[in-house]
Amino acid sequence: MPSKGKDYIHRVNGPAVICGDGSIRWYVDGKRHRLDGPAVEYASGTKHWWVDGKRHRLDGPAVEYASGLDLWYVEGKRHRLDGPAVKYAGGTKKWYxxxxxxxxxxxxxxxxxxxxxxTTEIEQMAFKLRWL
Structure with missing residues (x-):
């Protein structure tokens, strides 16, 4: 069962919040957190990956909107070395x-x-060195 601490929602082995519309949210120590999938799943199909209260995902976009918008985050910052960190359904891209x-x-x-x-770590490092 989800438990409320002093001021936070917490559950280790499943979603801490299940909404009437079917949306689900995982929290640990009051922070959105899940290591094995999205910490927030909306009934619309939109998904958000969070780790320790920060948007974070290494193997794909940390936010996938049902509309087709994808956003890459690492440790709470928009970041991607192998492509654009923002991809709109219409094809617009933004690099971070x-x-x-x-x-x-x-x-x-x-x-x-x-x-x-x-596609290689060397090319990604060259990219990062060029743009920072």
Whole structure:
């Protein structure tokens, strides 16, 4: 059963909040937190990954909206080294490294000119070094 501490919601082995519309939320020590899947799942299909109260996911977008918008976060900051950190359903992209937004046109020109496809760690490090 979920338990309320002094001022927070907490449950270790399942969702701490189950809403009437079917949305579910995982909390540990009052923070949105789940290691093995999204910590928030809305009835609409939108999903949010949180770890220790911060948006965080290493193997995909930390926020997946049912509308097709995807947002990548690492430790609460918009961040992605192997592609744009924001992808809109209509195709618009935005690039971020460690929470800093980059100029999309400039990034895509640099990738094209240098024939970088960001699939290896070396290319990702070169990308990070270039843009920070």
């Amino acid at each position: 490294v460690d929470g800093e937004q980059l100029d999309t046109e400039e990034v895509e020109e640099w990738l094209e000119e240098n024939k970088v496809d960001l």
